[in-house]
Amino acid sequence: MSQSHTLSPAPGTAATGASHGQLNGILFVGLFAAAVTRLASLPAIAGLGVSPLIVGIVAGALYGNTLRAGMPAHWAAGVNFSARKLLRIAVAFFGLRVSLQEIAQVGLPGLAVSVLVVVSTLAVGVWVGMKLFKLDRDTAILTAAGSAICGAAAVLAFESTLQSKPEKSAVAVGSVVLFGTLAMFVYPIAYHAGWLPLDTLGVGLFFGGTIHEVAQVVGAASNVSLEATHVATIVKMTRVMLLVPVLLALGLWFARRGSHAAAGSHGHAPRKVAVPWFALGFLGCVIVNSLHVLPAVATQTMNAVDTFALTMAMTALGIETQIAQVRKAGPRALATGLILFVWLCTGGLAITWAVERLAG
Template identity: 45%
Template sequence: MKFLVQAFRNDRNVQLLNGLVFVALFASVAFHLVDLPFLTALGISPLIVGIVVGMCYGNTLHVHMPVYLKPGILFSSKSLLRLAIVLYGFRLTFQDLAQVGFRGVALAAFMLGTTFLMGSWLGIKVFRLPRRLALLTAAGSSVCGAAAVLAVEPVVKAENHESSIAVGTVVVFGTLAMLLYPLLYSHGLLPMSADVYGAFAGATLHEVAHAVAAGQAISPEAGNTAVIVKMMRVIMLAPLLVALGFWLRRAAVRSGERTAEGNASHMKSFPWFAVLFVATIGINSLGIIPAGMVNAINAFDVFLLTMAMCALGMETSLEKVRKVGPKPFLLAGILAVWLATGGYFAANFLIG
């Protein structure tokens, strides 16, 4: 008890707590706004609303923000974010692999791998985007939308405005695809069975909410298949983060960016939160935690992710976003076309 009293007497700890409460209030607002009918109909998550609310504040009243709130905002966008990604694993189990079988896993892996590699190459080599922004945009399209952008951000050491841009591409093209898929299917323009359609939606749509909405719009069975295949892509986030971390370190060594001291401390920069993410999936797979507690953890995790998005928005300058220009959205548009066309043929070949 004495330790706690001394800790809260520390100015930095008080500032950290004040900032966390401040960000939590914004996250609460995002949770209330997402219940608005038109946002619910579009399947917009609190994460997306959170970054918009944060950006509105960050580009209007941010100049009047008390300096003592800064530590809590930075903590939310960095450390709290890593904790939220770790807890994200409680949404998944390894039993999900058995439900979709080898073909479902192959479809998810093919679409993730091709989309990420294509997005990275186009973004860096063709559009000449900063490497960090290209990787964030590719991750958002290939894995699981805003959550993937947040997970990749600390690995690539992205700037806040770059993460916000990548999230913006997810919102635009993920929402468009969610609305178009059921429309095209119902008019016979996506000739496939409901099960294959569900796998197609899960393997190609950006956000989990997008996959749920597009699948359920056709049938409950298609919705279930869409969610399971989508979860496969989420599980693959962990190996992607580890592989990306190794690739970036090797690239830095080859270019001479890393010093001897940096090489000695490479384990510090290893994305350990990705390993912990897999560990939480393993724990959840054992079924030792009651379902009610898992649901509570997942609800808490959504709130933490929303806090991270609010903090990210607060630190995003629209002027920096404007300077980047339309190239990230052109890149995301190309990836959306690939996801729809390539995913259609891959789903029919592997699942149909």
Template identity: 40%
Template sequence: MFDKGNRGNTMHGILLIALFSFAAFYLSEIPFVRSLSFSPLIVGILLGMLYANSLRNRLPETWVPGIKFCTKQVLRAGIVLYGFRLTLTEVAAVGVPAVVIDFIIVAGTIFLGVWLGKLLKMDGDTALMTATGSSICGAAAVLGAEPVVKCEGHKTAIAVSTVVIFGTLSMFLYPIMYRAGLLGGLSDMEVAVYTGSTLHEVAHVAGAGNAMDPTDELGIAGTATITKMIRVMMLAPVLVIMSFAIARRKRGVQEAVSGKRGIAIPWFAFGFIGVICLNSLLQYVFGVESVKDIPLNGAIEYIDTFMLTMAMTALGTDTSIDKFRQAGAKPFVLAGFLYIWLVGGGYLLVKYLTPFCQ
């Protein structure tokens, strides 16, 4: 890829994606886009898809390795750096109820998604990616699962699209339910855990939490975000388990072809865990209360967001309307069923399970 003869063309592909990513950062700061809580990652994949359905055929084929580099190496590095947003202290801050409910939501959503995908006779990879996005942390989880599942780029984009649709809907629905008294059966802390454990993106949780509790006087906004970040921490073990499960499923095919058994261990997931532990140590060493107060944390988070935006944009450039048509409506039907489980099942879990965990 970076051989002397191909280095220039590879760099052209990377620079193309970088330019789109800069544009995504700029567009995400427009007030209307910010009001929708569309992160640069979401804007980036939309720009990539726009390019894929307009000027993609004019892209020199020699630039493609640079784009592939963004969807693989840049993506893995971005997932590792994502760990700088988290610390182990945050887990202790919300206690056992949030951890238990997050675990049930993550595991239940993935298993339910895979089972419903089989009932709908969906492509297995698309069902798994959709379920992963709904269960953990939206687009970032889909990106993390992509190197493990090793599916086509358009399947990743479809899974991200379901996150955008239902996550954005939740961001407006939850504050409406809260103000209408539909969450009256929950305490303020339980509302926060419910919000953090069932909404898709971190941005969606922050948006809904701030709408319900603008000053965080009730503790809803802050606790909801921490609960959400605990779900994010579960990304690493999920990816490791997923890699073994996929290897077991495909083992027969691999043995038939090569006579060898292979398990694709997602080493970047262990890097993700290592960075969380390092960040926790740094928080202790510098004696700061918030992860935001750790020196250079803001700069690292900005760089990481840019890298993930590059990966999203690169995936978007391989996603045409024709591929969406081939996938049909089933991924969105699956995401709709998972959404009902998150909204309804999540409420019941928080209401009846929280008292037993305290």
């Protein structure tokens, strides 16, 4: 009498299949990001100051909501890796674009404008988003962070700390793109029309202290002068540096709130401090860049690779984004972004004017 035996997968076969699936998913996102990078380099898109990161999330979302069903299911692990772990590594290496020497060049006025703009914009954004437009906490924080610090890169860094859903990042990035692009055109027009009571240094402080993305700052300030562009870029990178203390403060705040919540309930351990390691990595990269231990060619190459990794992360986030979810918070998040844009234009101008007068 014969017995039938069911063949079970050999040990490690399932794990090997899963790792192959993840690798295929990462390669797919990489190829997608390469196409996105090529698309972003076209004069019509590059001329608008739109970075590959932005093109990536838009293209990814279009694919994710139309053709994603055709992607093998086991590739999803690779897409998720790109949107989470690769993202953290790429944000850490973003620090190679900043040096302490450059920040010292604009001195206390640049630091004062950056700190005041970042803190006030975060406070206004979270309050307006949550209280006025009834956004959930994560969407409000992400929208405020994108406007306050460094656009899409800040949204990515905060998304990683908050561990929020992809569609919330997509909504925040949408706000950054719209109002950052608007600022890139409105600011130079306001300057040439004589509406800004600022000298060249003041213009650099104002542009760098209040425009969302690094590329948008350069695009706007280059319509004024070379000196204004130099100052604006350094002030912008000072704002980028503030990503580290803000993320650490956010981690501490969450830990305290988690501890209070645990104290009021039974059976839950107090939440540990969520120190974002990639923020410390970012700080380490700033120090390495400031010590000039790397050849300039190496730094440029690493920055190019890092931009590509960030583009991959944004593309993966786009693929995971559901338009239906974006639609729910979209109008309210854009309204929050609009109020933040008005605040950056008016409040930011007042802060810059006051700081320049005190410094002078």
